[in-house]
Amino acid sequence: MTDHWNGRRPAGRIAYVNGRYMQHGDAGVHVEDRGLQLGDAVYEVCRIENGHLLDEEEHLDRLERSLGEIEMAMPMRRGALKLVMAETVRRNHLRDGLLYLQVTRGALKRDHPIPERAPKPTLIMTARGMDEAALARRHADGISVIVCPDQRWGRCDIKTTQLLANLLAKTAARRAGAFEAWLIDGDGFVTEGTSTNVWIVDGDGRVITRDLSHAILPGVTRRVILEAAAEAQIPVVERRFTLAEALSAREAFMSSATGAAIPVTSIDGKKIGDGKPGPLTRRVAELYARRSQERLS
Ligand code: PDD
Numbered sequence: 001m002t003d004h005w006n007g008r009r010p011a012g013r014i015a016y017v018n019g020r021y022m023q024h025g026d027a028g029v030h031v032e033d034r035g036l037q038l039g040d041a042v043y044e045v046c047r048i049e050n051g052h053l054l055d056e057e058e059h060l061d062r063l064e065r066s067l068g069e070i071e072m073a074m075p076m077r078r079g080a081l082k083l084v085m086a087e088t089v090r091r092n093h094l095r096d097g098l099l100y101l102q103v104t105r106g107a108l109k110r111d112h113p114i115p116e117r118a119p120k121p122t123l124i125m126t127a128r129g130m131d132e133a134a135l136a137r138r139h140a141d142g143i144s145v146i147v148c149p150d151q152r153w154g155r156c157d158i159k160t161t162q163l164l165a166n167l168l169a170k171t172a173a174r175r176a177g178a179f180e181a182w183l184i185d186g187d188g189f190v191t192e193g194t195s196t197n198v199w200i201v202d203g204d205g206r207v208i209t210r211d212l213s214h215a216i217l218p219g220v221t222r223r224v225i226l227e228a229a230a231e232a233q234i235p236v237v238e239r240r241f242t243l244a245e246a247l248s249a250r251e252a253f254m255s256s257a258t259g260a261a262i263p264v265t266s267i268d269g270k271k272i273g274d275g276k277p278g279p280l281t282r283r284v285a286e287l288y289a290r291r292s293q294e295r296l297s
Pocket residue numbers: 045192193194195196197216217218219220221222255256257258
């Protein structure tokens with residue numbers, strides 16, 4: 001197979017594709033795969049901590065929901081899926097990192113409609129380490145975001161692999177020296193980040209995050225933070241907020257499986273609060289970390 005890795009093949013990485021564990025560099029799917037040809041696919045990303053998958057059940061619940069919304073069933077029983085997930089982590093010798101899982105509708109002669117007879121779905125799993133030091137720096141120092149118009153489709157609650165609008169906005173952010181882009185809907189409200197949910201803290205110390213709808217992904221990390229905040233009696237409001245509110249917020253942060261709760265210290269070059277990670281953000285990050293430890297032990 002051609003070398004996809006510009007001569008830097010990731011040594012020892014193992015990918016799972018449709019029942020087989022393969023060298024990462026040799027793994028691939030059929031050219032007629034509907035995931036490749038039509039973006040007819042959904043995915044999940046799980047954090048690996050201490051060799052365990054964080055919030056695994058919630059990620060599998062969301063996978064099942066995303067699949068249901070596009071008229072697909074789980075590619076295998078949940079117990080079997082968990083075994084493959086664990087085995088993929090094990091074969092990659094990972095203590096900490098990320099597990100990616102994609103399910104496509106499978107390979108079939110290209111045609112738009114959902115086929116009457118479902119082909120065999122394609123199931124892909126890959127795992128990799130993370131730059132843990134860089135993540136720790138982001139937690140300690142906070143990150144900058146830019147804002148971009150939300151150009152995605154009307155069902156952002158489905159975790160689809162169709163990520164063009166997301167990747168264009170993320171690219172704009174990186175080219176502007178920022179880490180993430182916050183997406184703004186047609187009414188001037190912040191929907192979410194390109195791969196994160198968004199949060200602000202108002203002048204009264206209330207934590208605000210956008211309410212669930214078709215406009216945002218129901219983040220697993222978001223949900224765990226909401227539960228942890230409720231337990232700690234931190235006031236939280238689930239409602240949409242404008243860019244103007246975000247710019248005048250006392251604190252801001254974003255959440256995802258890949259980064260937990262990361263402080264946002266500037267938006268479009270304007271300092272949030274005093275331009276440093278805020279105390280409530282730190283508290284939420286600590287609560288989330290503690291809860292993760294409890295869940296893993
Ligand atoms: N992204 N919103 C979007 C658009 C996302 O893609 C993600 C996750 C989130 C946060 O969801 P969770 O807390 O379940 O990770 C919100 C993953 C990490 C990714 O695409 O890499």
